Amino acid sequence: MAEIKLHKNGTYLCLLENFYPDVIKIDWKEKNGKTVLESLQGNTMKTKDTYMKYTWLTVPEKSMDKEHKCIVKHEKNKGRVDQEIIFHSVNKELTPINSRKGSLKDENETLRLQAMNTSAYYTYILLLLKSVIYSIIITYFLLGRPALCDLKGFAPWVHFSSLAIVTKRSTEDIENLPF
Structure with missing residues (x-):
């Protein structure tokens, strides 16, 4: 124009x-x-x-x-x-610039696109939030819960190493062991 x-x-x-x-x-x-x-x-x-x-x-x-x-x-x-x-x-x-019909069509199209973008944004945020909450719950269950059996006092590496020491020492030294 x-x-x-x-x-x-x-x-x-x-x-x-x-x-x-x-x-x-x-x-x-x-x-x-x-x-x-x-x-x-x-x-x-x-x-x-x-x-x-x-x-x-x-x-x-x-x-x-x-x-x-x-x-x-x-x-x-x-x-x-x-x-x-x-x-x-x-x-x-050419369409006259003052045409109300043309401007309403453009305005409705703009509003529709804006609503779609807003909807997509909130959907993305909701899915991201669900993913974070799911990750927190899974992490809690995998790392935060106590084990199924009582592991206090159970240290297999200590027992195995003690056993190795016992087999190499004499019986007199066994009485002086710290455990």
């Missing part, structure tokens, strides 16, 4: 993604016209295993009421037929 009011022209943008190989030709024409229009194109960019490219057409105010098409020539087009992407008139697609 601002571009149309300020510069008296409009811009169509065509983004082509997921094509391979990277050799591609893009032209712009009026919908029922034969003349190729002057347009600008970005560089072909590699994205993972495929490529993407964008092109844009700036139309003067006198051509904004006409439909335009982006013509894509690529070897992977079905039947080797050029693919045509139709862009409707800039003037037909």
Whole structure:
């Protein structure tokens, strides 16, 4: 809208993604016209295993009421037929800024997204809290409870080491042992 009011022209943008190989030709024409229009194109960019490219057409105010098409020539087009992407008139697609219906729709969508995000946040917090409580309970039962049998005074390593000492000493020394 601002571009149309300020510069008296409009811009169509065509983004082509997921094509391979990277050799591609893009032209712009009026919908029922034969003349190729002057347009600008970005560089072909590699994205993972495929490529993407964008092109844009700036139309003067006198051509904004006409439909335009982006013509894509690529070897992977079905039947080797050029693919045509139709862009409707800039003037037909504009919605007045003061439109209450459009703003209510956007407002409802924003509220719905906000409610979903809030719900997801509280669900995450609840699950995290449950996990912490569960971990505390399990830790208490594994480490905090007394053992099933009384281990006071039971130290098997002491008895075994004492036994080893007893077998190596004489009977006179046994009477002098500290236990």
